[in-house]
Amino acid sequence: xxxxxxxxxxxxxxxxxxxxxxxGVNVAVEKGEFLGVMGPSGSGKxxxxxxxxxxxxxxxxxxxxxxxxxxxxxxxxxxEIRNRKIGFVFQGFNLLPRATAQENxxxxxLYSRVPAKERAERAMAALKAVGLEGRExxxxxxxxxxxxxxxAIARALVNDAAIIFxxxxxxxxxxxxxxxxMELFVRLNEEKGITVIVVTHDPDTAxxxxxxxxxxxxxxxxDDRNGGQGA
Amino acid sequence: xxxxxxxFRIAVEALWVNKMRSFLTMLxxxxxxxxxxxxxxxxxGASRKISQQISTLGSNLLIVLPGSVTSGGIRMGSGTQMTLxxxxxxxxxxxxxxxxxxxPILNGVAQVVYGNANWSTGVYGAGVSILTIxxxxxTSGRPFTxxxxxxxxxxxxxxQTVADxxxxxxxxxGQIVRIKKVPFTVIGLLEPKGQSLMGQDQDDxxxxxxxxxxxxxxxxxxxxxxxxxxxxxxxxxxxxAAESQVNALxxxxxxxxxxxxxxxxxxxxxQMLQVAExxxxxxxxxxxxxxxxxxxxxxxxxxxxxLVSVTxxxxxxxxxxxxxxxxxxxxxxxxxEALTLSxxxxxxxxxxxxxxxxxxxxxxxxxxxxxxxxxxxAVGFSGLVGIFFGYYPxxxxxLLNPIEALRHE
Ligand SMILES: Nc1ncnc2c1ncn2[C@@H]1O[C@H](COP(=O)(O)OP(=O)(O)O)[C@@H](O)[C@H]1O
Ligand SMILES: [Mg+2]
Numbered sequence: 153x154x155x156x157x158x159x160x161x162x163x164x165x166x167x168x169x170x171x172x173x174x175x176g177v178n179v180a181v182e183k184g185e186f187l188g189v190m191g192p193s194g195s196g197k198x199x200x201x202x203x204x205x206x207x208x209x210x211x212x213x214x215x216x217x218x219x220x221x222x223x224x225x226x227x228x229x230x231x232e233i234r235n236r237k238i239g240f241v242f243q244g245f246n247l248l249p250r251a252t253a254q255e256n257x258x259x260x261x262l263y264s265r266v267p268a269k270e271r272a273e274r275a276m277a278a279l280k281a282v283g284l285e286g287r288e289x290x291x292x293x294x295x296x297x298x299x300x301x302x303x304a305i306a307r308a309l310v311n312d313a314a315i316i317f318x319x320x321x322x323x324x325x326x327x328x329x330x331x332x333x334m335e336l337f338v339r340l341n342e343e344k345g346i347t348v349i350v351v352t353h354d355p356d357t358a359x360x361x362x363x364x365x366x367x368x369x370x371x372x373x374x375d376d377r378n379g380g381q382g383a
Numbered sequence: 384x385x386x387x388x389x390x391f392r393i394a395v396e397a398l399w400v401n402k403m404r405s406f407l408t409m410l411x412x413x414x415x416x417x418x419x420x421x422x423x424x425x426x427x428g429a430s431r432k433i434s435q436q437i438s439t440l441g442s443n444l445l446i447v448l449p450g451s452v453t454s455g456g457i458r459m460g461s462g463t464q465m466t467l468x469x470x471x472x473x474x475x476x477x478x479x480x481x482x483x484x485x486x487p488i489l490n491g492v493a494q495v496v497y498g499n500a501n502w503s504t505g506v507y508g509a510g511v512s513i514l515t516i517x518x519x520x521x522t523s524g525r526p527f528t529x530x531x532x533x534x535x536x537x538x539x540x541x542x543q544t545v546a547d548x549x550x551x552x553x554x555x556x557g558q559i560v561r562i563k564k565v566p567f568t569v570i571g572l573l574e575p576k577g578q579s580l581m582g583q584d585q586d587d588x589x590x591x592x593x594x595x596x597x598x599x600x601x602x603x604x605x606x607x608x609x610x611x612x613x614x615x616x617x618x619x620x621x622x623x624a625a626e627s628q629v630n631a632l633x634x635x636x637x638x639x640x641x642x643x644x645x646x647x648x649x650x651x652x653x654q655m656l657q658v659a660e661x662x663x664x665x666x667x668x669x670x671x672x673x674x675x676x677x678x679x680x681x682x683x684x685x686x687x688x689x690l691v692s693v694t695x696x697x698x699x700x701x702x703x704x705x706x707x708x709x710x711x712x713x714x715x716x717x718x719x720e721a722l723t724l725s726x727x728x729x730x731x732x733x734x735x736x737x738x739x740x741x742x743x744x745x746x747x748x749x750x751x752x753x754x755x756x757x758x759x760x761a762v763g764f765s766g767l768v769g770i771f772f773g774y775y776p777x778x779x780x781x782l783l784n785p786i787e788a789l790r791h792e
Contacts, residue, residue: 207705207785228709235707246702246789250400260706262389307706 153219154315154347155181155204160213162199162370173199174210175370181349183314186341188361189351195367197351198319204349205238205317206230218314235263239308241318245300247292247307253279254288257306264311278306282336298329305336315347316340322357334360387719394720397692408688409728411681412768416732416761418674421739423757426667428750433660435577441517443483443619444653445626447471447612447633450646465608466646469593471636472510472612478632481625483617486510487609489596495541495589496561497549504545506562506589508596509613514540516615524556524571527592535594539567542586543575565599567591619653626651675764681728682768689721689776700780701788714781721773722766729765733758 162174173196181187189197202208203215206222207230215223222233239260240246247256258275266274279288282302292300301321308316318337322330338360340346352358366374398405449466472487489508494501511527513519524540531538539560546555555569576585591600593609616625629649639645693700700713708716736758740751 202786228711231704231707231709234705240705242789246698246705248699248702250396259703263703263707263709263712268389311707 153180153216154183154185155179156216156219157204158214158216160200160203160210160215162196162203162208163211172370174203176213177370177372179365179372179375181347183347184341184345185347185349186338186360186362187347187349188358188364189349189367190353190355190358190364191367191373193353196370197367199370200367201317201319201349201351205240206233207240231263235260236311237314239305239311239313239316241301241304241308241316241321243320243323245292245297245304245324247300247303249292252289252291253284253295253303253306256292256303257310259307260311274310275306278310279303281309281340282306296329297325298332301325301329301333302336305333305340309340309346313346315349318348318350320351320353322352322354327356330354330357390716390719391723393716394723397696397720398723401692404688405724408684409724409731411684412678412725412728412765413681413732413735415674415678415681415768416729416765417735417739418677419671419761419764420733420736420753420757421743421751422670422674423667423760424736424740424751424753425743425749426663426670427752427754427757428744430660430663430667431752432750433656433663436656441519441613441615442653443616443622443625444516444651445614445616445622445629446650446652447475447614447629448648448650449611450644450648465610466637467609467612469607469609471633472609474632474636475612475614475629479614479625479628481616481621481628482614484512484515484615486513486516486613487593488611488613489593489601489609491601493562493589493600495545495549497555497558500549502545502548504542504587504589506591506596506600508593508601508609509590510593512615513590513613516613519576520574522572522574523554524569526571527590532592532594535598536592537565537567537595537599538570538592540571540573540590541569542573542588544584544587545589546572562589562591563600614649622651622653671760678761678764678768681765682725682772685721685724685769686772686776688724689717689773690779692720693717693776693780697783697788697791700783701785701791704783704785705789710781713783714777717777717780718770718773721777722769725765725769725773729762732765733762736761 157177157179160174160177161172164171164173175196177200189200191197199208203210204217206217210223213223214221217233218237222230248259251259254272254275257278258271261271261274276288279285282305284299284302284306287295287299292303295303305316316337322333325333334357337348337350341348350357350361358364362377364374364376365372366376447467467487469487472485475482476485486509491506492503493506494503495506511529511532514521514526521540522543526540527538530536539562541555549555549560550558555572558569559566560569561567573586573588578584597606614625614629616622626649630645633647634645637646703713737753740753743749744751
């Protein structure tokens with residue numbers, strides 16, 4: 153099992169109000185799955201992604217990543233897991249504005265102490281894998297939204313991540329670019345066996361998934377394994 | 384190493400984005416380092432000048448001056464009365480065991496003429512041991528002999544400046560000059576000593592036998608009167624002993640009781656200069672310390688800008704953390720950025736300090752000396768300032784929560 157959560161809870165306290173963002177989440181994801189995460193705004197999708205993506209820690213409950221309990225690890229160990237195993241793709245791309253596409257893609261390698269020459273080579277390979285050859289010296293502002301999101305995907309791929317977390321990856325893209333990005337995820341999932349978890353509230357985007365879980369008020373209310381009708 | 388080069392490049396690029404801001408921040412360090420170097424250079428220059436002065440003055444030297452004399456209720460300045468004579472000088476030489484050599488001095492300003500060249504200079508009547516006492520050497524010729532003094536010979540030793548003005552490139556020894564119309568044979572040329580602390584040309588001088596000065600040049604009402612007595616102690620350790628021996632002897636000779644006011648004074652010039660040297664060193668430290676304050680202010684400027692930078696780049700920090708930057712990676716990145724500011728500031732500051740020292744020397748005429756130590760000190764201090772003031776912003780950046788950082792607009 154790649155991901156397994158047991159009674160995962162995340163509670164935020166803002167002043168006097170207590171927000172239960174995750175309210176006892178139990179879910180298991182196997183290697184090679186393509187999982188869609190749906191649910192209304194504020195239902196806890198992003199919080200879930202951040203916890204299972206090792207960006208955040210649960211208030212209580214257990215989280216096993218590759219069978220290892222990571223719910224109480226220190227920030228540096230979590231950083232190392234993110235660096236070696238996990239790739240993130242965000243709605244707002246989150247690229248470094250002053251760095252070129254190649255430099256952005258190479259960023260994770262900088263923190264795993266890969267030599268400069270190898271960094272450049274592997275970044276180029278990752279850019280090629282997402283169909284961005286020839287754009288390696290472009291800065292984010294010189295790229296379209298769809299291209300920027302591909303740079304982000306290449307960055308997620310560059311360290312041979314086992315899993316990619318995408319939080320509303322098509323939220324800022326038009327229909328065509330959205331479709332291309334989702335097709336890219338499908339290809340990575342099918343050809344490279346990379347596990348993909350995509351948060352979305354758009355049914356079209358969700359339709360690419362083989363399995364869809366639905367959140368409501370911090371709980372999983374549906375787990376539908378009959379997705380993947382394709383489009 | 385790989386990480387260091389990349390981190391340094393990231394730092395330079397980040398600073399380059401805000402060129403003006405980075406430069407203004409560095410300016411604080413530039414001024415600080417420049418000021419430290421210039422101040423230390425001025426102080427070092429002054430204390431070297433004094434040290435040099437001590438060595439040119441003649442070592443272990445005491446000067447006996449006629450004391451202030453109260454006449455009709457009005458106290459006259461030191462040396463206004465001729466209260467010292469040849470016999471005093473001879474007595475000091477004979478009776479003070481800590482004294483090595485003594486020379487009476489009778490001096491004044493006189494016109495020295497050679498052919499149709501003439502030069503007005505200080506003429507010093509002195510004893511046979513004047514060269515020993517003042518640590519003077521001869522470029523050519525010979526010193527005074529006992530015979531010269533006894534016979535009031537019309538011979539003189541001249542300084543380089545006098546020689547230049549009267550003889551040009553010619554060797555003056557053996558030539559005849561006229562001092563107050565009296566013909567003198569130049570028997571020696573003194574080695575140049577340069578300027579004194581007060582900017583006086585120490586080579587603008589003529590020495591003649593004391594006896595000749597008394598009889599022919601500066602005749603006084605009272606035979607045997609001298610203007611001052613120079614005393615050389617046997618060693619630096621003997622100076623205090625020599626001083627008290629001379630004091631006691633002259634009090635006795637001048638019949639001054641234990642409570643009476645002396646009509647002479649004994650001055651330890653070396654000691655006075657050493658005190659001056661000491662206070663110059665303190666002054667240098669003080670100037671350096673004041674200049675360091677501006678370096679400190681520069682450091683606060685770095686801290687301020689780094690804090691702003693951390694806030695501005697919160698999202699960047701979040702992205703770096705999301706892809707695996709550890710706490711120390713982020714901390715290191717911002718620390719290197721602060722250090723880059725202070726390092727380049729320090730380098731430019733060194734140049735500014737060196738330039739400022741030249742300008743001070745050129746405009747004010749003060750000697751300035753830049754030592755490797757002062758450069759090392761200033762640069763090292765600016766590095767410390769960078770680390771000290773860069774650490775807190777870097778620490779703050781590294782403690783950011785990646786999710787909140789990513790959400791930051
Ligand atoms: N840092 C936070 N502090 C307080 N409340 C938060 C924080 N992050 C999320 N929440 C709350 O947790 C709930 C779930 O948020 P989120 O996971 O972002 O929902 P979704 O992504 O499904 O829209 C929301 O009610 C939100 O207001
Ligand atoms: Mg969300």
